[in-house]
Amino acid sequence: MFRLLEKDFICFVIAYIPEADICENYNPTSIAGECVDPNCAKFHVCTFHVKSVCRMQHCALPHTYDDAHNMKVKEKLHLSSYTDSGINKILRNKYPKICMTYGCDTIEDCPYLHICSKFCFGKCAHGLKCRFGHSFRTEHNAWILKAYGISEDEIWSGSPIARGLTIAKRIL
Ligand SMILES: [Zn+2]
Ligand SMILES: [Zn+2]
Ligand SMILES: [Zn+2]
Numbered sequence: 271m272f273r274l275l276e277k278d279f280i281c282f283v284i285a286y287i288p289e290a291d292i293c294e295n296y297n298p299t300s301i302a303g304e305c306v307d308p309n310c311a312k313f314h315v316c317t318f319h320v321k322s323v324c325r326m327q328h329c330a331l332p333h334t335y336d337d338a339h340n341m342k343v344k345e346k347l348h349l350s351s352y353t354d355s356g357i358n359k360i361l362r363n364k365y366p367k368i369c370m371t372y373g374c375d376t377i378e379d380c381p382y383l384h385i386c387s388k389f390c391f392g393k394c395a396h397g398l399k400c401r402f403g404h405s406f407r408t409e410h411n412a413w414i415l416k417a418y419g420i421s422e423d424e425i426w427s428g429s430p431i432a433r434g435l436t437i438a439k440r441i442l
């Protein structure tokens with residue numbers, strides 16, 4: 271499936287699969303690998319690895335999709351032929367990314383959120399004076415959130431979705 275970021279024309283197309291998700295029992299705050307749901311249909315994978323930011327030398331969480339559980343999930347989602355990095359990409363596309371370029375407002379139709387990443391994590395101390403912006407409700411950000419099907423009530427500083435956002439390394 272694809273998300274479309276459109277204005278008068280389609281600006282960006284993002285591949286994603288709505289059902290594909292990472293098991294929350296594998297999030298960084300839980301004990302590694304504690305999912306007791308035998309019917310769990312989410313990937314058992316290291317969230318940080320999916321975002322390419324896992325710095326653990328011997329990470330306790332899976333970095334591949336080759337084990338029995340993940341194979342089953344892949345099959346269910348018709349992703350068996352996908353490579354690990356292809357699945358990582360689909361999982362990363364579930365949520366928008368944060369634009370790394372301050373002042374990118376000059377580039378028209380940037381597909382990334384224009385917001386302070388520290389604010390997203392609930393940790394920016396600059397308040398109203400922060401030059402990176404602290405509002406999900408600007409015209410630009412509202413446009414992006416709408417394309418991803420995220421309502422403004424679901425996202426705020428420190429909310430689970432906001433904390434899960436990653437920073438875009440480059441333009442799509
Ligand atoms: Zn699970
Ligand atoms: Zn890891
Ligand atoms: Zn931008």
Ligand SMILES: [Zn+2]
Binds near residue numbers: 388401404
């Ligand atoms: Zn800030």
